[in-house]
Amino acid sequence: MKQTVKRDKHKEFVGQRARKSATYRKNFARALQQVDLALLVREMREDAGLTQAELARKVGTTQSVIARLEDAEYTGHSLTMLERIAAVCGIALKLHAEKKPDFDREVALV
Numbered sequence: 001m002k003q004t005v006k007r008d009k010h011k012e013f014v015g016q017r018a019r020k021s022a023t024y025r026k027n028f029a030r031a032l033q034q035v036d037l038a039l040l041v042r043e044m045r046e047d048a049g050l051t052q053a054e055l056a057r058k059v060g061t062t063q064s065v066i067a068r069l070e071d072a073e074y075t076g077h078s079l080t081m082l083e084r085i086a087a088v089c090g091i092a093l094k095l096h097a098e099k100k101p102d103f104d105r106e107v108a109l110v
Contacts, residue, residue, distance in 0.1 A: 031072075044085055
């Protein structure tokens with residue numbers, strides 16, 4: 001019960017801040033993107049049954065680089081590295097670009 005109340009208060013706080021500040025909305029959206037990228041790298045690696053060290057060896061980097069890519073606070077993801085990781089993990093990546101109202105494109109990367 002306590003955890004639900006905490007979540008509700010957090011959601012309410014975020015909602016209030018987001019309504020008041022465009023900067024807050026932008027920064028919050030960016031933080032969510034960073035979390036999504038970190039989770040993507042981790043999920044690709046885990047789905048392939050690899051440790052960070054094994055993935056690093058196959059991609060040609062170090063375990064610490066993979067750990068950094070899986071950190072939600074890291075902001076230096078590169079498309080090239082994501083493509084290399086996806087290829088090693090047997091995952092097909094797609095890049096989706098859209099601008100409302102009439103631009104919507106998707107490109108397969110791997």
